[in-house]
Amino acid sequence: MLSRKTRSQIIELIETVRGGLVCQNTKERAAMLDECIAALSVSEDVCGTELPAERFEQYKDTMDTVKTAMLQLKADPEAEEIVTLSLQLMGWLLEQLKNEPVKKEIVFLPYKASMWDSLESIWKAAYEDKEHCNTYVIPIPYAELVQDAQGQLALHSWHCDINEMPDYVPVIDNETVNLEEMHPDVIYIHNPYDNTNYVTSVDLRYYSSELKKYTDKLIYVPYFVVVGGQLDPDFATKPGVINADHVIVQDENIKEQYEKYYPGGNPPKGKFLALGSPKFDKVMTSKREDYTLPKEWQEIVKDKKIVLYNTSVGTALRHTEKICDKLRFVFDVFKGRNDAALWWRPHPLMESTLRSMRPEVLEEYEALKNQYIKEGWGIYDDTADLDRAIICSDAYYGDISSVVELYKKTKKPIMIQNMELVGIR
Structure with a gap:
């Protein structure tokens, strides 16, 4: 073709x-x-x-x-x-x-490499269908934001995660592509915020309001899975949801909620598609032998059960005054144990969120993090590969978040931390 x-x-x-x-x-x-x-x-x-x-x-x-x-x-x-x-x-x-049928030109625009799993299974299916599809993965730049002295959002730093993407995914430098000239048949995104996020923002060239001009079909796939089957109504009103031709959601229950909370309660027919989440696909098709841990991590977990410790930005914002004490408590519980190893994986935007919205605790948090890394008795995971942590660990401990929904698919033990309990063993 x-x-x-x-x-x-x-x-x-x-x-x-x-x-x-x-x-x-x-x-x-x-x-x-x-x-x-x-x-x-x-x-x-x-x-x-x-x-x-x-x-x-x-x-x-x-x-x-x-x-x-x-x-x-x-x-x-x-x-x-x-x-x-x-x-x-x-x-x-x-x-x-x-009138000759042509291959579909399909573009994927990830911004955080750690969120690539929300697009990967879709990309893989299209990438392997070389007879009918040409695929292009273009990691796009994004800014970390902070609030200035007047409470206004200001730029802190620019990033592009092109070098953090998996080795098996061919990537293209965004500076070499003009989407307006290319006008692909389909563009997939996983950032719905445009200018409505207080922590990060993609380059305005990649706002959904702009991208819809450059493609026949803009498709948004949420970077998260909904916890407990209850959608936050605010997610149904984001610019990426409004501007997308289709939104792919994890199941019929979530589809009905998106339709209910969509502005006006009457979305275009076929806008929301309950096709499942690629994040579930990734977890359910991965095996422990697919991953090789760094040598220093292998030494930490040798002959021990591995506990994945996940800390979320939601909990950090709700319990700001307690997060550092809770970290000290958890570190104290696991430090020196011969039977269990801690694999700490904070949310990828944890420090960006604290810097922008809770700057009063950032210094203490960073000091705790740096001490934990320096002591080296546990794993600190700030890589883009969440699925490795899920597959290679033996149990989950930490906050309620979309990671819990993914972890449930493994059938391994899950324990939600109580932020009120500090110092009780």
């Missing part, structure tokens, strides 16, 4: 050949015949590479006939009946090409 770009290039070549044939000056026409034959040969070679054999034969027969006719024109430039035949054949070629 031809790509859309290739089809356009072939059509342009054939239209150029046709333009050469309609020259009124027979000497000019004769001078162009070699170039016309070469252009048809290039078109034929491309079709032979990208089209199924039976489909290619239809084009090949016609192109070969046109090339033979042009060779006769070289011998007799005045033979207008040959010109007429050639123009008719090329008219047929152009009509066929304009």
